[in-house]
Structure formats: structure tokens, C-alpha cells
Amino acid sequence: MNDIVKSIILGVVEGITEFLPISSTGHLIIINRFIDFTGPFAKAFDVVIQLGAILSVVVYFWKRLIPFGRHLTPEQRSGIFDLWKKTMVGVLPALVLGALFGGIIKEYLFNPVTVSIALIIGGVMLIYLEGRHREASITSVASLGYGRALAIGLIQCLAMVPGTSRSAATIIGAMFLGTSRIVAAEYSFFLAIPTMCAASAYSLLKVGRMLTRDEMVVLAVGFVVSFFVALLVIAGLMKYISSRDFKPFGYYRIVLGVAVLVYFLVIAG
Numbered sequence: 001m002n003d004i005v006k007s008i009i010l011g012v013v014e015g016i017t018e019f020l021p022i023s024s025t026g027h028l029i030i031i032n033r034f035i036d037f038t039g040p041f042a043k044a045f046d047v048v049i050q051l052g053a054i055l056s057v058v059v060y061f062w063k064r065l066i067p068f069g070r071h072l073t074p075e076q077r078s079g080i081f082d083l084w085k086k087t088m089v090g091v092l093p094a095l096v097l098g099a100l101f102g103g104i105i106k107e108y109l110f111n112p113v114t115v116s117i118a119l120i121i122g123g124v125m126l127i128y129l130e131g132r133h134r135e136a137s138i139t140s141v142a143s144l145g146y147g148r149a150l151a152i153g154l155i156q157c158l159a160m161v162p163g164t165s166r167s168a169a170t171i172i173g174a175m176f177l178g179t180s181r182i183v184a185a186e187y188s189f190f191l192a193i194p195t196m197c198a199a200s201a202y203s204l205l206k207v208g209r210m211l212t213r214d215e216m217v218v219l220a221v222g223f224v225v226s227f228f229v230a231l232l233v234i235a236g237l238m239k240y241i242s243s244r245d246f247k248p249f250g251y252y253r254i255v256l257g258v259a260v261l262v263y264f265l266v267i268a269g
Contacts, residue, residue: 003218006037011049011222015229018053019189019237020257021126021168021249026115029162030260038151041215045222046074051200052223053230057189060234065190077144083190089146090153090187091194093181094200097157098199104133105160116261118163123253125172130245136180141187149187163257166192183214189234 013031017024028046033037036120037045058065116154136143155173157168167188174184 001035003031003199003214004221006035006114006214007045007049007218007222007229008225010037010045010159011052011225012229014046014049014151014222015053015056015231016190018226018230018235019057019167019234021122021124021165021171021246022253023115023119023165024050026119026163026165029110029115030112041211045219045268047196047202047223048200048219049226050196052131054196055194056227056234057193060231060236061186061189065193083141086141086146086149087190087194088222089185090149090156090191091198093150094160094195095154095198101160105162110162112260112264115163116257116264118165119253119257119260120171122168123250123257124235126168126246126250126253129172129175130250136175136183137178138183139180141183141190144179144183144187148174148179151177152187155189156195164183166195168249168253171236181245182238185237185241220260242244254264 010028010031012026014024017027026048032042032046051147063069064080064083067077067084072080138148152170152173155176156166158171159169170188170191171181171184174187179187198199
């Protein structure tokens with residue numbers, strides 16, 4: 001299997017999993033093992049193709065994220081700037097803790113066993129959360145306060161453990177703090193933009209000067225594939241959660257986590 005084919009496979013996996021609460025990083029770690037795509041370039045590749053998925057958020061929510069359209073009223077423009085301020089407040093904990101502990105976590109926790117355990121725990125949390133009878137007190141991102149935004153950002157830091165899922169951590173945290181499913185998902189999308197842009201820039205700075213022309217092509221293919229697949233997934237997820245809950249994703253996480261744990265500890269071990 002050549003690297004272009006691997007890039008397409010991983011781009012599809014990233015595009016599908018980045019915004020679903022099932023852990024894109026966990027899936028990429030597992031798939032990388034099966035298709036033998038490992039090493040420093042593979043690690044940078046996994047981060048950079050996430051940027052392709054993040055770009056799909058900007059495209060999908062363009063009117064809510066870009067404050068410079070001529071048609072916007074002063075109130076609408078103010079609301080967009082307010083959204084960005086809440087997003088930056090929410091992303092600060094991840095930037096700080098990622099800088100302090102990111103290297104240690106990648107060295108010791110980026111393995112299939114950690115991923116499987118995190119998948120199972122996250123699945124249980126999603127099912128528990130959706131099983132509670134609750135009324136959402138926050139039904140729009142505009143009504144999300146800065147204190148809650150910071151609290152959600154702190155909970156998002158759990159996603160530094162591979163398999164947890166940045167999307168799942170954010171959604172679970174937001175819903176525990178009183179938001180609706182739609183607000184939790186939307187804020188998760190918005191938080192992903194600065195979080196993954198920073199992670200991608202850091203990875204490119206580390207390996208950018210060492211990339212060959214072939215590696216740049218592989219990166220570009222994965223980037224484009226993840227963008228288009230993620231765009232479709234975002235549209236599908238927003239339609240899905242308008243009338244359904246996250247329980248199926250919780251069950252999926254548990255089944256996948258158990259399967260991965262059995263494979264790597266019993267079959268492959």
C-alpha cells in the first residue's frame with residue numbers, strides 16, 4: 001500500500017471522526033498500526049490533516065464566524081466578536097496545559113491500550129449523561145457565559161489523553177454545565193478552530209523544513225480528503241442531533257474500546 005492510498009484512508013477516517021464524539025486521534029493511532037504508517041512524519045501528518053477538518057468548520061459556519069460582511073448589522077458583528085472571545089477563553093486551558101504536558105503525554109500515552117480504555121470510559125460517560133432527565137438552561141452559544149466557556153475549556157483538556165476525544169470531552173462538559181446538545185456540538189466545533197490551528201502550526205514548525213516533496217503531496221492529499229469528508233459529517237451531525245441523542249456514539253466507543261483492548265492484549269500480544 002503506497003503512501004497516497006494511506007493518506008486517503010487516514011483523511012477519510014479523520015474527516016469522519018474529528019467532530020463525532022468517538023476520538024479522531026484514537027482512530028488514527030489504531031489505523032496507523034494496521035496500515036504501518038508510523039514515525040515522526042506520521043505523527044505530524046495526523047495533526048495537520050486535522051487542520052483540513054477544522055477548515056470545514058469555518059466554511060460551514062462562515063456567516064457566524066466572519067464579522068466583515070457588508071450585510072451585517074452592528075449587533076450581528078458584535079455577536080460574532082463575542083463568539084470569538086468566548087472561543088478564545090475556552091481554548092486557553094488547552095494551550096497552556098498542552099504546552100506544559102503535551103510531550104510527556106505523547107511519549108507515554110499514545111498507544112492502543114490507553115486509547116481503548118479512554119474510549120470505554122468516554123462511552124460510559126456519554127450514555128450516563130444522556131440517561132439523565134435534565135432541562136437545558138443554555139439554548140444558544142450567545143447565551144453561554146464566559147465562566148462556563150472557561151469551565152468547558154478546562155474539561156476539554158481531558159482530550160489530551162488519546163482516545164478521550166476533544167469533541168466528546170467538550171460536548172460532555174458543556175451538557176453537564178447545562179447546554180443543549182446543539183449548543184454543545186456547536187461550541188465544540190468553534191473551540192476546535194484555534195486548538196487545532198495551534199497544534200498544526202507547532203507540528204509543521206517541528207518538521208516543516210525536513211519535509212520532502214513526496215511527503216508534502218501526501219500531506220496535501222490527506223488535508224483535502226479530510227476537509228470534504230468533515231464538511232459532510234458536520235452537516236449530518238447537526239441534522240442528527242436536532243432530534244436524537246449521543247447514546248449510539250457511547251455504545252460504539254465501548255464496543256470499539258473492548259475490541260481494541262482484546263486485540264492488542266490477547267491476539268496481537
